[in-house]
Amino acid sequence: MDKPLESGTTHFLDRFALTRRLEENLESLLADHGLRILTFGQTAILQGNSWMNSRLKKLDTKNSLVALMVKFSPDYVTNKESGKPVLFFLDAKASITPVFFEAQIDRIRLHSKQTGLGRSHIGEIEREAWFSYNTFYPRDEVAIIMASPYCAKLILAEWVGKIRCLWCYKGNVKGVPTPWDCDTCPVKTRKGFGVIVNVAAGGSGTPHTNIDFRSMRTLPVFLEQELGIKLDTNTYNFTMLDFVKTWPLNKPAGTITWKQYNGAIRDLRDEGCTWLKYRMLDKFFDTYQAFDAYWYKNRG
Numbered sequence: 001m002d003k004p005l006e007s008g009t010t011h012f013l014d015r016f017a018l019t020r021r022l023e024e025n026l027e028s029l030l031a032d033h034g035l036r037i038l039t040f041g042q043t044a045i046l047q048g049n050s051w052m053n054s055r056l057k058k059l060d061t062k063n064s065l066v067a068l069m070v071k072f073s074p075d076y077v078t079n080k081e082s083g084k085p086v087l088f089f090l091d092a093k094a095s096i097t098p099v100f101f102e103a104q105i106d107r108i109r110l111h112s113k114q115t116g117l118g119r120s121h122i123g124e125i126e127r128e129a130w131f132s133y134n135t136f137y138p139r140d141e142v143a144i145i146m147a148s149p150y151c152a153k154l155i156l157a158e159w160v161g162k163i164r165c166l167w168c169y170k171g172n173v174k175g176v177p178t179p180w181d182c183d184t185c186p187v188k189t190r191k192g193f194g195v196i197v198n199v200a201a202g203g204s205g206t207p208h209t210n211i212d213f214r215s216m217r218t219l220p221v222f223l224e225q226e227l228g229i230k231l232d233t234n235t236y237n238f239t240m241l242d243f244v245k246t247w248p249l250n251k252p253a254g255t256i257t258w259k260q261y262n263g264a265i266r267d268l269r270d271e272g273c274t275w276l277k278y279r280m281l282d283k284f285f286d287t288y289q290a291f292d293a294y295w296y297k298n299r300g
Contacts, residue, residue: 018247019094022147023075025239026092033229036079040089042071062128065135065192072132074142080227088141091133095123095148097250099210100264104177108210111179112166119264120152120271123211127168127193130209133160134187143222147240149247151213152272155240157222164215168193169207245275248284262291 027037046052061067074089099105099122109117123146133142139161147155168180168187180186186193193207216222220236223229251261262278266288269276277284278291280298285291 018096019092022094022243023092025243026145029231029236029239030078032235033223033231034080034082035227035229036081037090038077038079039075040077041073041075045070045073063192065190068128068132068192069136072126072129074133074137078143080229083228086227088143089137090143090145091129092145093125093147094247095125095146096150096247097124097252098122098150098264098268099124100252100256100260107177107179108167112164112212114164114166114212117166117212118271119267120150120273121213122166123148123151123213124208125211127207127209130165130168130211131187131193135190143226144216145219146213146216147244148213149244149276150249150268150273153213153218154244155219156213156216157219158216162215164212165209166212167210169209248277248279251279258291258295262288262295 030037042053042056055061056067056071061071074091076090076092078088078090080086098119099108105117105119105122108122109115114121125144125146133139133144137160140159142160143157144160144163145155145157165182165187168185170178170180170193172178180193217225219240220231220233223231249261249265251258258280262280265276265278277286278288279285280291280295283294285294
């Protein structure tokens with residue numbers, strides 16, 4: 001068996017490469033089924049304007065609604081070429097970082113009033129992207145396709161307006177993560193979240209919004225129900241599902257121990273994500289017992 005794709009831990013370029021490989025597979029699959037994919041998003045809008053690109057990387061752009069609209073715009077405009085014409089926005093996302101801490105899962109359950117929420121049900125997207133899709137674009141005509149190895153259904157799709165929001169990060173109070181009050185949420189007031197960095201997150205520290213995977217359909221069901229497109233099962237399994245199963249989970253540097261990391265994998269496997277491998281550094285294990293024995297011998 002080939003070594004699972006190493007997506008890196010905190011480096012943005014590693015995660016970008018993973019997402020781009022997902023997009024390439026997805027673009028080909030959708031094109032083969034009669035969907036024309038037109039590039040949209042920041043790259044297409046700015047057309048290589050280096051000054052504006054550098055400006056949009058500054059933190060204070062999060063206070064500008066214009067900057068948010070450009071920086072966090074959907075990846076594609078998609079056109080259904082046969083039958084009844086349909087034109088909509090589409091964004092493809094890859095999520096490889098589950099909620100590791102049980103205390104945070106409990107906070108999300110309490111805040112969202114979703115008592116049956118499991119670890120494999122909680123996805124994440126950039127908080128400002130969530131704001132942008134709900135504020136500047138027709139939310140019922142923006143589809144998100146989300147691929148995640150810690151979701152038992154692997155690849156989901158749904159209109160933004162139908163996706164359940166669970167938690168939007170506001171900051172830490174006495175070291176404890178806190179959510180935005182849903183009654184005064186910036187998505188509703190259309191004022192933006194402002195400049196906040198999540199110091200506990202890997203990479204750039206971008207705050208995230210947690211969404212409920214249970215409020216989304218599988219990609220084949222979404223395409224058939226919404227667009228009348230029936231995917232070829234064998235092609236879909238080979239090019240998409242089997243690919244996502246190879247992704248190892250991200251381990252945020254310095255915040256999650258290998259015991260916590262593999263404890264989360266054990267829970268996720270129990271929830272249906274049986275393809276996930278236990279891991280310590282660059283070594284993978286088929287069982288928790290094998291990991292534990294290796295950890296005990298090499299913990300230093």
